[in-house]
Amino acid sequence: MDTLTAKEKKYQKWIIILSIAIPIAVAILFGIKLKDFGVDVEPLTFLPPIYASINGLTALVLILAVIQIKNGNRKAHELLMKFAITLSVLFLAMYVAYHMTSDSTPYGGEGAIRYVYFFILISHILLSIGVIPLVLITYVRALAERFDKHKKIAKITFPIWLYVAITGVVVYLMISPYYA
Numbered sequence: 415m416d417t418l419t420a421k422e423k424k425y426q427k428w429i430i431i432l433s434i435a436i437p438i439a440v441a442i443l444f445g446i447k448l449k450d451f452g453v454d455v456e457p458l459t460f461l462p463p464i465y466a467s468i469n470g471l472t473a474l475v476l477i478l479a480v481i482q483i484k485n486g487n488r489k490a491h492e493l494l495m496k497f498a499i500t501l502s503v504l505f506l507a508m509y510v511a512y513h514m515t516s517d518s519t520p521y522g523g524e525g526a527i528r529y530v531y532f533f534i535l536i537s538h539i540l541l542s543i544g545v546i547p548l549v550l551i552t553y554v555r556a557l558a559e560r561f562d563k564h565k566k567i568a569k570i571t572f573p574i575w576l577y578v579a580i581t582g583v584v585v586y587l588m589i590s591p592y593y594a
Contacts, residue, residue: 421558429554433547436506443510447517457516458508462586462593465508469582472501476576492556498575499549505582522592531588538581545574 418426448455479494521531548571555564 419558419560422554422560425550425554425557429547429550432550436546437543440506440510444513446514448514455515458512459516459593461508461512462590465505465512466583466586468501468505468508469579469586472498472505473576473579473583475501476572476579480572495553495556499553502549519589519592519594521589523588527588531585534581534588535585538578538585541574542578542582545571545578549575 475494475498479491479498482488482494483491521528521535523531548567552564552567552571555561555567
């Protein structure tokens with residue numbers, strides 16, 4: 415049985431807390447409209463193309479980070495991964511801000527493309543929730559210098575995180591014609 419290092423134990427409770435709290439907070443905030451609380455704020459309708467671009471940049475950064483580690487450049491890999499995490503947090507803040515100030519846009523496509531859209535959207539949402547603990551565990555294993563364990567889980571985390579980043583862009587492109 416694999417025992418956790420002191421550093422891993424230190425972060426274990428935070429991984430659990432954040433993995434539960436982030437999706438719950440996003441779900442709650444997604445349903446709150448600031449105008450319902452008397453806050454007079456203009457809808458932040460300019461944000462969706464920005465946060466979709468951040469998702470695209472995240473995908474690119476993830477790919478570059480993998481290339482760097484495969485080329486033996488650990489420091490560049492580390493910096494790129496920290497940047498990818500920062501981009502994901504920035505995306506999340508903008509996504510929540512948009513939904514707290516704007517009504518959701520219903521998808522207007524019809525026929526088979528509607529099923530494709532909802533498959534991509536639902537898989538994107540579910541995997542975006544599931545990737546949170548994977549990213550945190552992968553990151554903590556690197557902090558703890560457990561690179562064998564880091565590499566093992568990174569092989570799972572990377573494709574899921576990349577899928578979430580790319581499908582975020584795809585969802586935006588598919589729904590953007592229906593923005594008011």
